[in-house]
Amino acid sequence: MELGSIVEFLENKSILVTGATGFLAKIFVERILRTQPNVKKLFLLLRAGDTKSATQRLHNEVIGKELFWVLREKWASDFNSFVSKKLTPVPGDISCDDLGVTDSNLREEMWREVDIVVNLAATTNFDERYDVALGINALGARHVLDFAKKCVKIKMLLHVSTAYVAGEQSGLILEQPFQMGETLNGTFGLDIEEEKKLMEERLDELQSEGATREAVTLAMKDFGIQRAKMHGWPNTYVFTKAMGEMLLGHLKENLPLAILRPTIVSSTYKEPFPGWVEGIRTIDSFAVGYGKGRLTFFLGDIEAIVDVIPADMVVNSMIVAMAAHANQPCEVIYQVGSSVKNPVRYSNLQDFGLRYFTKNPWINKDGKAVKVGKVTVLSTMDSFHRYMALRYLLLLKGLQFVNTAFCQYFRGTYTDLNRRIKFLLRLIELYKPYLFFKGVFDDMNTEKLRMAVTASGAEADLFYFDPKCIDWEDYFMNIHIPGAVKYVFK
Numbered sequence: 001m002e003l004g005s006i007v008e009f010l011e012n013k014s015i016l017v018t019g020a021t022g023f024l025a026k027i028f029v030e031r032i033l034r035t036q037p038n039v040k041k042l043f044l045l046l047r048a049g050d051t052k053s054a055t056q057r058l059h060n061e062v063i064g065k066e067l068f069w070v071l072r073e074k075w076a077s078d079f080n081s082f083v084s085k086k087l088t089p090v091p092g093d094i095s096c097d098d099l100g101v102t103d104s105n106l107r108e109e110m111w112r113e114v115d116i117v118v119n120l121a122a123t124t125n126f127d128e129r130y131d132v133a134l135g136i137n138a139l140g141a142r143h144v145l146d147f148a149k150k151c152v153k154i155k156m157l158l159h160v161s162t163a164y165v166a167g168e169q170s171g172l173i174l175e176q177p178f179q180m181g182e183t184l185n186g187t188f189g190l191d192i193e194e195e196k197k198l199m200e201e202r203l204d205e206l207q208s209e210g211a212t213r214e215a216v217t218l219a220m221k222d223f224g225i226q227r228a229k230m231h232g233w234p235n236t237y238v239f240t241k242a243m244g245e246m247l248l249g250h251l252k253e254n255l256p257l258a259i260l261r262p263t264i265v266s267s268t269y270k271e272p273f274p275g276w277v278e279g280i281r282t283i284d285s286f287a288v289g290y291g292k293g294r295l296t297f298f299l300g301d302i303e304a305i306v307d308v309i310p311a312d313m314v315v316n317s318m319i320v321a322m323a324a325h326a327n328q329p330c331e332v333i334y335q336v337g338s339s340v341k342n343p344v345r346y347s348n349l350q351d352f353g354l355r356y357f358t359k360n361p362w363i364n365k366d367g368k369a370v371k372v373g374k375v376t377v378l379s380t381m382d383s384f385h386r387y388m389a390l391r392y393l394l395l396l397k398g399l400q401f402v403n404t405a406f407c408q409y410f411r412g413t414y415t416d417l418n419r420r421i422k423f424l425l426r427l428i429e430l431y432k433p434y435l436f437f438k439g440v441f442d443d444m445n446t447e448k449l450r451m452a453v454t455a456s457g458a459e460a461d462l463f464y465f466d467p468k469c470i471d472w473e474d475y476f477m478n479i480h481i482p483g484a485v486k487y488v489f490k
Contacts, residue, residue: 184232
């Protein structure tokens with residue numbers, strides 16, 4: 001694999017970015033604009049009904065963020081003029097044909113001008129409604145592919161998936177594409193069109209029964225998990241993302257396709273500045289809960305590897321993959337993570353959290369510092385159920401008895417506790433596969449990409465994405481946890 005200058009490659013290119021208000025998409029847009037201000041245009045697909053609302057979303061949810069402060073400072077008074085020339089908001093929806101772009105002039109311009117399509121649109125909710133997840137993660141990917149094929153100058157499609165399409169596999173997980181109809185149960189019984197039909201039939205059935213909106217939502221969430229587990233995936237998110245990969249690989253024809261599978265994406269390592277994060281990401285919910293004194297136990301294998309990769313490294317790998325595979329008919333998978341080259345374990349995170357929040361305690365609403373200590377580690381599901389029975393379920397039973405004796409006087413307290421317990425149990429069921437995850441993600445293809453950047457010379461430091469350079473103690477103690485805490489206090 002040979003690479004020329006990546007910065008030169010980006011010059012005068014037009015790029016369509018879907019899911020433009022997402023975490024990675026914002027970092028990607030900022031990185032492109034700052035690295036190559038002579039990029040021709042970035043068409044940003046935003047879910048919106050018209051150009052006015054799409055423009056509002058662009059300003060409020062993308063360029064208005066502190067992520068763009070470095071770029072804003074660089075361009076000073078010319079910033080607004082610069083971004084208006086380079087960024088075109090596109091109202092649309094990837095769950096629709098032609099990406100839901102109803103403006104025919106804009107649609108024709110995109111088909112005429114776009115060189116590269118980057119699909120970052122996704123719903124990442126593990127517990128999403130099946131109709132929503134299927135429409136965005138699977139069928140949406142097909143709509144993006146169909147749109148890309150209509151672009152006369154198209155050089156490649158870059159699709160961002162997730163490494164966890166691997167399900168609950170253990171050992172070394174290879175960078176292999178899915179075959180159409182493949183399942184994680186070892187069979188080839190998955191029919192995506194049949195899944196779409198079953199989803200529509202279930203939705204029609206619920207609506208004909210007059211189910212409430214809440215009942216429909218819960219039923220479609222359950223239906224998604226049921227379909228996922230039937231084919232060997234643990235949740236609706238990774239199941240539908242896997243189907244999206246299948247559709248792209250099967251239907252791409254001669255279009256160059258690169259599928260990027262990041263692991264757990266964390267805050268920026270150094271670009272545009274260290275520690276930028278948006279939203280409470282998977283591991284952050286544990287850190288924040290612990291810092292607030294609400295996380296009293298940890299369920300999982302404390303010595304298991306938790307595969308984390310900073311967001312700016314993911315974005316750099318995306319940009320390099322674009323340059324490497326433009327006009328090169330292929331389908332290649334890149335797993336971007338740290339579990340092979342520089343693993344970090346839950347026990348490390350536990351230590352970092354204890355030390356950070358001991359030194360920098362959370363201040364509660366009463367103005368008092370929250371004291372943290374070591375959490376109880378539950379290493380099996382049996383130990384978790386015993387813990388729940390002793391700590392909560394006995395209390396719930398007692399409350400139920402007292403409530404009956406006192407003519408439902410404690411009904412509100414009982415209902416609230418019961419709801420919280422059910423929510424926790426559902427959450428544990430969703431996250432269980434990852435708390436006991438035994439896999440490591442092979443990154444041989446990604447390593448070849450890194451080597452190509454290094455061999456190309458001066459741009460290796462500009463487009464860094466080697467996790468081996470990360471000092472995890474320094475990253476979590478001085479970059480990531482402070483960034484997550486800062487976000488919570490916004």
